Amino acid sequence: MSESAVADAPQSDRTRAARTLTVTGLNHALHDGYTDLVYVLLPIWQTDFALSYGLLALLRGLYAGTMAGLQIPVGRVAERIDGKIILIAGTALSALGYFFAGLSGGVIGLGLALALSGAGSSTQHPIASAAVSRAYGNAARGPLGIYNFTGDLGKAAIPALTSVLLVIMSWRHTLLLLAVAGLLVAICIALWMPSVGKGNTRKTTAASRGAGAGGRGFHWLLAIGILDTAVRMGFLTFLPFLLRDKGASLPTNGFALALVFIGGAAGKFSCGWLGERVGTLRTVLITEGGTAALILSVLALPLIPAIVLLPLLGVMLNGTSSVLYGTVPELTPPHQTERAFALFYTGTIGSGAIAPVIYGLLGDTLGPTLATAATAITALAICPLAIALARHLAAEASPGRAGA
Structure with a gap:
């Protein structure tokens, strides 16, 4: 098309x-x-x-x-x-x-x-x-x-x-x-x-489907975006230190971060494809549940197995965002699309600024391991918000789409 x-x-x-x-x-x-x-x-x-x-x-x-x-x-x-x-x-x-x-x-x-x-x-x-x-x-x-x-x-x-x-x-x-x-x-x-x-x-x-669905639906979308960004930024803040404590050198840390980001790039494509086939709700549940499970696995595993999991973790960390960005026009009237994108980017990037500080203070209090575990809990907290959002997505109820 x-x-x-x-x-x-x-x-x-x-x-x-x-x-x-x-x-x-x-x-x-x-x-x-x-x-x-x-x-x-x-x-x-x-x-x-x-x-x-x-x-x-x-x-x-x-x-x-x-x-x-x-x-x-x-x-x-x-x-x-x-x-x-x-x-x-x-x-x-x-x-x-x-x-x-x-x-x-x-x-x-x-x-x-x-x-x-x-x-x-x-x-x-x-x-x-x-x-x-x-x-x-x-x-x-x-x-x-x-x-x-x-x-x-x-x-x-x-x-x-x-x-x-x-x-x-x-x-x-x-x-x-x-x-x-x-x-x-x-x-x-x-x-x-x-x-x-x-x-x-x-x-x-730009095309805008389901313009009448705005209002509260966009607020749920923005809340999910803010928490999803908090999970990603909080985890990435502690990842170099977690790997260092497992014995990683500086070049290994850089390589590990590259693996996460490469996986994130793949997540933009794979989760967009997944969202078209199973719906926004199921995709968000899969990515956030997978994020929580993989973060906890990285915490528990030795260095090499943890690094092996990082590309898949990158897919899950970034997968939700690919679905959320594409949903903004569906919840926004055509004349407000640019304003909605600016607000959405402001909320998510603002979360990227504030969340690492909060998790950093938590790391000073409880240590990096428990602070990282808190990011996994935050990922799970997104799931009920996704269920609330699904009610406002007219596209989810259209023929041939699952996950409503």
Whole structure:
């Protein structure tokens, strides 16, 4: 369906759409990689700056918090300024943040640099998602899936590259090199991405099914997204330390995180396919139940068996999000789709900022093992919320769909 819809468009429109998807995908990979490379650096910063788990989580939260809190303001700015300009400025700002992090002489400077980088990353999710949606119109669901997938490629590639660079150079020089890569991506946006336009001159063209289902249904969806993100970020915060305690070296930690993110990328595809066949409810129950079981297994197993499970755990950790993103338009009137995406991203990314701090404080009190077990309990708590959400999904009751 998507391919035929795109084929009916003029060749110039298809070319512009492909360029938009390619450039925004590259940008998404960079920003998501920037976000998650922090996990590789946390043990190093703990040693260099003698930080507690709570302060380490606060550093992570500074990046995610600024990224989450500025998304809605960025959307308002996009009503007056071409979104392409905002993407260029945001990507450059995020790269400069890591440049300053590499030059920082203490934990305060490091925290300010991470907040600056997070502010730059606040631009890419709402604006790039809307750009892809408008470029492909009613055929946008597939390209949006590809756009989301590119973020997972960045999560897999950049932390893995960082772990390799840390073997041959200091973490400060590594961040300076990654900052240069970010500035190159900003240049690519300036040279090759078509104009996005101003928000107040655009019409929403993305398909929206079940628009009347909004209201409380979206609130259930947002609650699930917030808790699902909390589980993922809380677990990833402690994973390097859990593996280190099992005997993992720094390169092994980087490799293990890459396995989780590779599994997460696979989860975006496999769980989207699963959701089409068994429904949103059953898919969420499978992914969250599997997440809880696999987290507890990683806690209990020795190093090698635990690492073997990480790709499958990555599938479960990210699988729910692939279903949730696709459900946002189903619960939102067409004229509010961009606003709903901005709110959903703000809630989930805000959860990514706050949850590690909460779990970090729990780790300081109870230790990393029990704090990680708490993330498994949180995953199980999502299941009753999914049952409540299913009542609001008109698509779940349509013929040929199971799981209502």
